[in-house]
Amino acid sequence: MAARRFSGVISRSLSLSLRPLSSSLISQGNRCSLGREVERFSTAAALEEPITPPVRKTFPTLDPRTGEVIANVAEGDAEDIDRAVAAARRAFDEGPWPKMTAYERSRILLRFADLLDKHSDDLAALEAWNSGKPYEQALKIELPTVSRLFRYYAGWADKIHGLTVPADGPYHVQTLHEPIGVAGQIVPWNFPLLMFAWKVGPALATGNTIVLKAAEQTPLTAVYAAKLLHEAGLPPGVLNIVSGYGPTAGAALASHMDVDKIAFTGSTDTGKIVQELAAKSNLKPVTLELGGKSPFIVCEDANIDRAVELAHFALFFNQGQCCAAGSRTFVHERVYDEFVEKAKARALRRKVGDPFQKGIEQGPQIDSEQCEKILRYIKSGIESNATLECGGDRIGSKGYYIQPTVFSNVKDDMLIAQDEIFGPVQTILKFKDVDEVIKRANMTRYGLASGVFTKNIDTANKLTRGLRAGTVWVNCFDVFDAAIPFGGYKMSGIGREKGIYSLHNYLQVKAVVTALENPAWL
């Protein structure tokens, strides 16, 4: 019941720019001040008409196809983080969100998933426009995964079980799995909505409130989705979105003394800073999803055509801008030449162009900084004597398009085999035997994911255990179901997102021990 009332209140606030007032809300006129709570979303939502007159600082968000301004977005800074955290704090300490039943919370998440489906065209267009990814990819792969994730977490909301625990004496012992409080979440620009779902889904399902910082490159879809979440009945203050930069808004969030938890997805270098800020401030626990240099291992008995196609996909998907990209393609020497030939042919066939054009596989890179970084790595590959099979240049002079690039004869000590390039650059290495490839695959500070291609069960089992990576895909790659945990070994991160494991990130465990008088059993 409470949820329905609040849904009414918030949709009134939002409706100023979205739809006419509904009569049932007039009696709640005394709650009009809630309108202030949501102006953050509305001012930042470029596609909506701004409802806030005060002129504040903004930053431009650019179209990667041209480098031109899409919109000027409200730029959140430390003061905005303070306001957002105060709202989240109040919503957690006093608001209805952690106090309503888990069933009510789950229904809000389900309604939100329905709204995501209803608005998937708009959202996919916004995502493609802002990040440069193919519209078809956003519409057919990412948006369905986003609504699927929220339905998954809606199902978890009323299944957060604690334990009863056997005691060594006359005690009744139980554990309560409690929401942790105010969660700070910092999401990256490569999959803005998917990362929103990975972060927001489990935090809300477990009853927390949120301050989310969107990446400065891609601020648009998060505010759109947040608006839908309020339409679905989310109480004010439960989800606050601050668009802005890492060193200002991001650092303020990571350092905030009233944020109980922080989750970050981004580079390993920034992840270290986030962890340090958390340590220096209030020791908030941190989940980190960081970089990778994931091996994609093609054994001699693998189905080569399928491995070529999947290796291509594993690297080039999303313009190569994936933390889990299969960016070290290890191919057995017996099939190496055939593989390189076919991988080159596949890369040459890759359709690069305007992300809104039908049939396009690859759009522009996200921005000039990334574009230049990738070109520097390509130059480094050539200088270190890897064989450039194809690509190597940018496409056109406008925007940030890069040719699908394939290097063969890559050695482990080359920079292109060690660093995360985060672009459409495939590096193909040769190996002789399984023990050798395990050793080489593990010789990296990263341990995010890996791919294994073989028909032999012993080879598959050996590699699966031997690889130090959070995910091993066997004869597949980039399977990102909601139930599969994802996260890194080593410097690829701390903790797991998705799946049952992700709930731990947003729960505190409270042991409750009660003395028993004359118990019937122990």
Added chain:
Amino acid sequence: MAARRMSSLLSSSTTSTLLRSLGNYAGRGNGISRFSTAAALEEPITPPVTIEHIKLLINGQFVDAASGKTFPTLDPRTGQLIANVAEGDIEDVNRAVAAARKAFDEGPWPRMTAYERSKILLRFADLVEKNADEIAALEAWDNGKPYEQATSDEIPLFIRLFRYYAGWADKIHGLTIQADGPHHVQTLHEPIGVAGQIIPWNFPLLMFSWKVGPALACGNTIVLKTAEQTPLSALYVARLFHEAGLPPGVLNIVSGYGPSAGAALASHMDVDKLAFTGSTQTGKIVLGLAAKSNLKPVTLELGGKSPFIVCEDANVDEAVDLAHAALFYNQGQCCCAGSRTFVHERVYDEFVEKAKARALKRVVGDPFRKGVEQGPQVDSEQFDKILKYIKSGVDSGATLETGGQRFGSNGYYVQPTVFSNVQDDMLIAKDEIFGPVQTILKFKDINEVIRRSNATQFGLAAGVFTQNLDTANTLTRALKAGTVWVNCFDVFDAAIPFGGYKMSGHGREKGIYSLNNYLQVKAVVTHLKNPAWL
């Protein structure tokens, strides 16, 4: 009630052994020094143990520090030297990590069956039981805690914890997971690798078991740094571990200081995991070092200022007794000490009166004397800090009901001290004193005491005393603390998870939850051809 504390684990066999061994010393003193008599302490009793191990343990061998340096470990009863112990530094940490790395990457430990690992843990527990008296004596001597407490509470609990984790070794289950397409999905829960562990001086052996137990049960290898105040007992039991069949390099012990050996371990690029128990300040440094180096995940068990809430309907006598134990146990040197005693105004005066009387009855004296409840604080630094806090309590206008001085003139004994009329903003109500200083505060209603209890950077534990079910439930949910003890305190069963909210720590130790600290989750996704079902 003794039965409601962890002394419920008291084993009659160790007790009788204890009585026998103490008989040897019965004639040396003139009876028990009660705090009320404030009698001067007599000559310290000779502990029933000889020191055998003072070197570092690396790759199954007791070795000198690379520098050849040693440091003195002192007797808290006198401040006199017990032994000079090899002082580990960066180079020794490097050697120990290399041994642990090799034992993990190439050794038999992660490759033997979990059943074999569990049998080694069980044999170790048996060996500790066999040598319990000597180990307890070492612990009491080095730390200053009552020998009886070590034999009756701590060593049995230590043994129990290793048997508990032996049982987990062959029950580390991953999951199989439903997929949205033609995939077979499973998770493997793998050992994380080389675990660095830094333990404190207040419960050297118990903290050893909380750290080493789960790490070994999960198949990891270890470099453990003991506290510089209490290096002795870990070396003794580590030797027993090797007797029980632990392969060399699996458990390495480096005695030494925090800023040198501890920092080297926390910063090490080849350590895959770090667990630390100690102060919040040091915990922040440890986490910073882990972040700056290789982002190793960190478990932290830090400070506390735990509320002990006595409602008006509580059994006051029982609450007085447990509040006393909750604070004074182990010389007040417990991270979860009930160090803010909140008492309802209707029973406040009665409670204070009785708490004072109980403190006056507390038996302070040589830890090796029978019947002694309280020994000396661990060292001069802690001792001075506690006396400063007592002075601050007096200066800030709290009522000093009893105590307030050092006890005797030798060693680091402090009188059991009780303050009443303590206000929330006084330093003694905010800081972790880590000494025998009880602070009693008054409250009027439940919502008020919840708010005040939670108004702290800490969130380690809490005690609730009431007969009313609704009151118990309200407090249980609202208190922001990792443990809520209802009508009991300091129940430390192996299966009960322990850890902090807020700045009291990260993660949980003990119980099923503790296994997560030492496991990596690997998702394995295999493509399926024409599956019979999905």
